[in-house]
Amino acid sequence: MTDSKRLLVVAHVPSPNTRRLADAVLRGAGHTDISGVETVHLPPLEAGPDDVLAADAIILGTTENLGYMSGALKDFFDRTYYPCLEQTQGKPYALYIRAGHDGTGTRRAVEGIVTGLRWREVQPPLICRGEFQDQFLAQCEELGMTMAASLEAGII
Ligand SMILES: Cc1cc2nc3c(=O)[nH]c(=O)nc-3n(C[C@H](O)[C@H](O)[C@H](O)COP(=O)(O)O)c2cc1C
DSSP states (O other), X not given: OOOXXXXXXXXXXXXXXXXXXXXHHHXXXXXXXXXXXXXXXXXXXXXXXXXXXXXXXXXXXXEEETTEEOHHHHHHHHHHHHHHHTTOTTOEEEEEEEESSOOHHHHHHHHHHHHHHTOEEOSOOEEEESSOOHHXXXXXXXXXXXXXXXXXXXXX
């Protein structure tokens, strides 16, 4: 029997739409064809260094607020950066952003931090920009599924 892998989803969900996005990520990660991957969702304010250390891969989800990531995700990084710095280099991660009209400031800010951590981007950032579209749900579901399937296959 092989040990199951752990996928951590650290996603901020301040609205019904962002809840739907996170649920879509979790639905994809929990696809019936994927076994051996345990997916855990924690809001950023509840996630800490131990959760990061225990994860084999991470999906970060945030809104863009005032040109930057949510304060909740920034707080997560503030608390996890130094405790994780030495031990999580190379950790596979992906990022999705819900942005009313932009998303670039958030992308830049998150990428700056994870570059410092030396985490490894394994999917291009997904920016769900503009008026909410059902297509975002399919994209988030695919993101979750791809991350979990890649973990299962041992390719990330
Ligand atoms: C205070 C505040 C600031 C925001 N700033 C930005 C911003 O700088 N860039 C952007 O693209 N969207 C911005 N938004 C829009 C949010 O990203 C968007 O409303 C949020 O992701 C939730 O999506 P939803 O409205 O579909 O639920 C802002 C929203 C609020 C409430």
